[in-house]
Amino acid sequence: MTDIQITKEEIMAIFPKVAEIIAAALPCDLERVKPETSLIDDLGAQSVDFLDVVFRLERAFKVKIPRGKIVKEARGDLSEAEFDQGGVVSEAGLQRLKTFLSEVPPARLSTPLKVADIPRLFTTETFCKMVIRQQRATAAEPPKPA
Amino acid sequence: MNPPTLYDAGLSDGVAIVTGGSRGIGRAIVEMLAAAGMDVDFTYRENAKAASEVVAAGQGARITAEALDVRDATACGAFVEKVVERTGRIDLLVNNAGVIRDNPLTALEEEDVRVVLETNVTGTFNMARAVVPFMVSQRRGKIINISSAAGEKGGRGQTNYAASKGALNAFTRALAVELAPRNITVNAVAPGVIETDMSREVRERAGDEVLSRILLRRIGRPVDVAGAVWFLASRFADYITGEILHVDGGFKME
Numbered sequence: 376m377t378d379i380q381i382t383k384e385e386i387m388a389i390f391p392k393v394a395e396i397i398a399a400a401l402p403c404d405l406e407r408v409k410p411e412t413s414l415i416d417d418l419g420a421q422s423v424d425f426l427d428v429v430f431r432l433e434r435a436f437k438v439k440i441p442r443g444k445i446v447k448e449a450r451g452d453l454s455e456a457e458f459d460q461g462g463v464v465s466e467a468g469l470q471r472l473k474t475f476l477s478e479v480p481p482a483r484l485s486t487p488l489k490v491a492d493i494p495r496l497f498t499t500e501t502f503c504k505m506v507i508r509q510q511r512a513t514a515a516e517p518p519k520p521a
Numbered sequence: 522m523n524p525p526t527l528y529d530a531g532l533s534d535g536v537a538i539v540t541g542g543s544r545g546i547g548r549a550i551v552e553m554l555a556a557a558g559m560d561v562d563f564t565y566r567e568n569a570k571a572a573s574e575v576v577a578a579g580q581g582a583r584i585t586a587e588a589l590d591v592r593d594a595t596a597c598g599a600f601v602e603k604v605v606e607r608t609g610r611i612d613l614l615v616n617n618a619g620v621i622r623d624n625p626l627t628a629l630e631e632e633d634v635r636v637v638l639e640t641n642v643t644g645t646f647n648m649a650r651a652v653v654p655f656m657v658s659q660r661r662g663k664i665i666n667i668s669s670a671a672g673e674k675g676g677r678g679q680t681n682y683a684a685s686k687g688a689l690n691a692f693t694r695a696l697a698v699e700l701a702p703r704n705i706t707v708n709a710v711a712p713g714v715i716e717t718d719m720s721r722e723v724r725e726r727a728g729d730e731v732l733s734r735i736l737l738r739r740i741g742r743p744v745d746v747a748g749a750v751w752f753l754a755s756r757f758a759d760y761i762t763g764e765i766l767h768v769d770g771g772f773k774m775e
Contacts, residue, residue: 400658423657423702430654 533558541618545717591644713769736771
């Protein structure tokens with residue numbers, strides 16, 4: 376899977392709406408939601424909150440985001456065995472994450488990183504990018520027969 | 522919504538979805554919830570005539586009927602979307618749609634097993650999966666699954682039906698754990714022998730013998746079950762989750 380570049384402008388264009396959705400779902404004050412804010416570590420989100428955030432994003436942006444998509448996409452072309460070595464992200468996996476989660480400070484992407492801890496890395500920007508990817512995928516789909 | 526008084530059930534103006542609401546227990550549930558002031562959207566599989574009778578009988582009540590096969594996950598999703606578009610929210614889901622295809626194990630056709638499990642179990646999954654995201658967002662909601670005494674007590678010729686209802690009981694307890702953090706309760710009502718079209722064959726086959734196994738010595742009425750659903754849907758049951766409420770007159774298998 377090759378990642379098509381997502382520009383900062385594209386991200387900032389939808390950021391206000393995404394931030395508003397995250398603040399409403401958790402809930403928390405809107406001003407606490409910055410592009411680089413980690414939902415779990417900074418805002419205390421739980422896994423059920425992620426489902427709520429994704430559900431609200433789907434409705435607001437009229438896109439379908441398959442559950443588990445973000446983790447699968449994070450793996451890219453790597454197989455599960457290449458990526459996940461006994462619950463820890465492999466060296467190749469880390470390199471891949473540095474590209475996919477370019478918004479995450481590199482210091483957070485160092486060994487050992489548990490696979491289960493990957494969602495801790497997700498920031499508001501991660502969700503912005505997820506929406507943009509899905510918008511592009513939806514636009515690229517051939518029209519469905521009526 | 523006005524703040525409820527101490528003895529107000531808190532159902533008026535709520536929005537409910539009831540699957541399989543055109544006849545029997547489902548119809549009684551629809552009518553009781555509508556009488557309590559809820560906006561009730563019920564589904565039916567094929568009996569459009571019975572469904573329109575329920576709507577017509579509920580004069581002044583807010584009752585809407587929609588044809589839906591709960592085995593179709595996409596259709597369930599579309600139905601729930603439609604309800605939310607109209608009402609803005611969902612307060613209650615009653616998974617009542619169910620079928621029965623009794624026969625001794627070796628006489629069961631593959632189809633008898635499949636249809637019962639797909640309708641009773643997969644259908645419940647499909648509806649819950651469509652509704653839960655809205656309830657999670659609302660941070661409130663109630664789900665009530667209509668199980669059966671057969672789910673725990675067995676019954677000759679009911680392996681498929683009993684397995685489906687046992688699955689619903691397990692589903693109820695597991696989903697209650699999952700959704701409790703979001704203030705959503707999940708319970709089940711397990712009716713015994715109730716006077717409906719669906720149970721007629723079972724009742725005729727069992728004859729009077731069945732009464733000897735019911736402590737209260739009578740067959741239950743759909744309204745007996747609907748009353749339990751009303752209670753679990755009400756504000757009075759806000760602190761109850763993961764429970765299977767038996768409405769069976771004290772049914773004993775011997």
